Amino acid sequence: MSNHITFGIVANLDKKIVWQIVPQFLAILQKKGVDAIVADDIYANLPVSDLVRASCEKSKLGARCDIVIAFGGDGTMLATARDVGRSGVPILGVNVGRFGFLAEISIDELYSKIDDLIAGNYEVESRMALEAVLSTAKRKRQYYAFNDVVLDKGGVPRTIFIETYIDDEYLNTYNADGLIVSTPTGSTAYSLSAGGPLLSPDMNSLLITPICPHSLSQRPLAIKEDKVIKIKAWSESGRMLFSADGQKVAVVTTGDIIEVRKSPDPVRLVKCSGKSFYQVLRTKLNWGEDKKL
Numbered sequence: 076m077s078n079h080i081t082f083g084i085v086a087n088l089d090k091k092i093v094w095q096i097v098p099q100f101l102a103i104l105q106k107k108g109v110d111a112i113v114a115d116d117i118y119a120n121l122p123v124s125d126l127v128r129a130s131c132e133k134s135k136l137g138a139r140c141d142i143v144i145a146f147g148g149d150g151t152m153l154a155t156a157r158d159v160g161r162s163g164v165p166i167l168g169v170n171v172g173r174f175g176f177l178a179e180i181s182i183d184e185l186y187s188k189i190d191d192l193i194a195g196n197y198e199v200e201s202r203m204a205l206e207a208v209l210s211t212a213k214r215k216r217q218y219y220a221f222n223d224v225v226l227d228k229g230g231v232p233r234t235i236f237i238e239t240y241i242d243d244e245y246l247n248t249y250n251a252d253g254l255i256v257s258t259p260t261g262s263t264a265y266s267l268s269a270g271g272p273l274l275s276p277d278m279n280s281l282l283i284t285p286i287c288p289h290s291l292s293q294r295p296l297a298i299k300e301d302k303v304i305k306i307k308a309w310s311e312s313g314r315m316l317f318s319a320d321g322q323k324v325a326v327v328t329t330g331d332i333i334e335v336r337k338s339p340d341p342v343r344l345v346k347c348s349g350k351s352f353y354q355v356l357r358t359k360l361n362w363g364e365d366k367k368l
Contacts, residue, residue: 080193083140083164084113085133085155087147088120090171096182097146101126103186109193112139137162142192142345144185148172149264153320156204156221160342165199167192167345176263176359180348188347197347202276203258203300206338209317211331218319221342222261224335225318226308226327227253227286234289235310241302249293253286253315256304256335260342265321271295276352281337306333 082104086093097113101123104111110128117123118130129139136143137159143166145155152168152175159166169185170178180188191197205220218224228235237249257266259274262282267273271284272295279300285293298304308315309329317333318324327333350358357363 080109080141080195081128081139082109082111082192083136083143083159084111084117084127085136085143085145085147085151085158086114086117087151087171088116090147092171092182093146094121096169096171097121098123098126100144100185103189107189107193112136133158137164140164142167144169145178146171147178149175149177150322152177153221154322156342157219157320157322160204160221161219161338161340163340163343165197165343165345167197167347176355177260177344179345184348191347192345197345200276200344200346201341202260202344203279204338204340204342205256205258205281205319205335207256207317207319207333207335209325209327209331209333211328216325218323219338219340220261220319221258222264222320223255223257223266224333225253225255225265225286225321226306226333227316227318228310229312229314229316229326231310231312231314233311234287235308235315237285238307239283240305241298243303243305246296247293249285250289251285251287251293254306254308255282255284255286256306257282257284266295269295272297273356281335300337302336304335306335307331308333 113130114133146169168178207218207224209216237254239246255266259276259278262274266284269284269286280297284295315327317327
């Protein structure tokens with residue numbers, strides 16, 4: 076039955092439209108003689124057993140597929156990047172949500188691009204990812220993030236103090252609600268909400284953005300991609316929270332150390348919409364429109 080390419084399919088099953096779209100898409104692939112492997116949760120919940128070759132854990136799709144299609148929004152893309160990004164498999168995001176920078180195409184665009192995807196007629200863009208190591212008194216834990224890693228005050232009312240170093244050179248002690256270290260891709264996410272600048276995704280930079288700093292002089296800072304950022308923090312409660320892409324959370328206590336650097340494994344995104352980063356900005360942020368009050 077098989078064409079030479081194998082599609083991997085992941086989806087946000089909380090979005091009801093996905094329950095219709097995924098079986099329809101798989102049926103089209105089957106008619107075209109293309110194999111598909113779906114994530115285990117899709118196989119368990121949707122009527123797709125006759126439409127796919129197999130199912131597997133999301134983290135194993137990268138080793139078994141030539142391309143992974145993620146049906147959802149930016150959250151789904153972040154989770155997919157975490158699951159398969161290190162494998163190097165290209166990922167295409169299909170936006171079934173309301174607002175997204177990472178999901179490349181709409182459902183209608185996907186159907187019009189199926190033959191190109193099967194033939195491999197698309198570009199692949201490498202995007203920087205982050206590697207973070209959280210060292211506590213008991214162990215070290217490593218995290219992989221596509222957008223950002225965040226240290227925050229964990230819901231307590233007072234600010235925390237965040238001692239920050241660049242390649243072991245002291246930079247600053249931020250008195251703030253938290254600190255964001257983001258990739259250029261992540262500059263459109265939490266960092267943007269915290270007052271950080273927008274960076275073009277092809278820039279070779281890491282972005283440090285304080286969250287609600289106590290002093291207006293504590294501004295966001297972009298540094299070279301080959302730097303290592305070391306963070307030590309303390310608070311009155313002695314307890315803070317660390318997260319990677321808002322999806323992996325760990326408790327941080329006084330004395331713990333966080334080191335953040337560029338990951339050697341970029342996330343590879345399928346580009347087939349023909350839209351540039353600047354076109355996406357204009358669309359998502361309503362730039363270029365005459366909106367006089």
